[in-house]
Amino acid sequence: MITNKGGFQSMIKLKIIVFSSILSINYLCAQNVLNSKSLNDSTNFFELFNKNKLTITQGSKIKKIASMYFEQNSKNITVFKIQLNTLNDSRQTAKNDSIKYENIFYPEKVEIVYEAPYFKSKTKHFLQKKDAEKKIQQISKYFKNAFILKEEIDIEEIQKLNY
Structure with missing residues (x-):
């Protein structure tokens, strides 16, 4: 039996190179998308919420705690x-x-x-x-x-x- 170990090893190396290049290209493209729509920019952040129609409702306990806080920290x-x-x-x-x-x-x-x-x-x-x-x-x-x-x-x- 004749085996070609060199060809098999080169095939594994080729698969690793292709796989790693796909990952790195994916990572680089993802960075470009995130940089163009930075969530650090408040307008983009709120646009993201508006597109998804996210509604935040303040509970009654939160309102009560907030009013107590403002009463205690009021200067008047x-x-x-x-x-x-x-x-x-x-x-x-x-x-x-x-x-x-x-x-x-x-x-x-x-x-x-x-x-x-x-x-x-x-x-x-x-x-x-x-x-x-x-x-x-x-x-x-x-x-x-x-x-x-x-x-x-x-x-x-x-x-x-x-x-």
């Missing part, structure tokens, strides 16, 4: 103030209201705020609306037009006042 807080006077354009009237309040409810102070075109006399901050309601019962004996207003203020402002 809701407070209540009592405005002593109705809208007037006189600084002197606001100042007179301030002096009258400070004489009656010493040592509490009143701030005079100018919000064009009006001057407003406002009391300190109340964190709870029920506290503001208790105070307005006392104030309304002296200031008939006093009312509670709700404001958003910076948390640091409350911390400075040592509440």
Whole structure:
């Protein structure tokens, strides 16, 4: 029996070369396709989702967690103030209201705020609306037009006042 081992081995080498060249060509072509449609580019990324009509629905638990996170990390807080006077354009009237309040409810102070075109006399901050309601019962004996207003203020402002 005559065997041709050299021909068989060359055939195996040829198959390995052909197989590896097909793999490398496939790899190179795949790189070109991915580079032309890079997923790192946000427009291509979202185009891919739009073509496939992918819908992402946010669950109720996620919404609840997100709202809790934003509430805790918010830099503003809701407070209540009592405005002593109705809208007037006189600084002197606001100042007179301030002096009258400070004489009656010493040592509490009143701030005079100018919000064009009006001057407003406002009391300190109340964190709870029920506290503001208790105070307005006392104030309304002296200031008939006093009312509670709700404001958003910076948390640091409350911390400075040592509440």
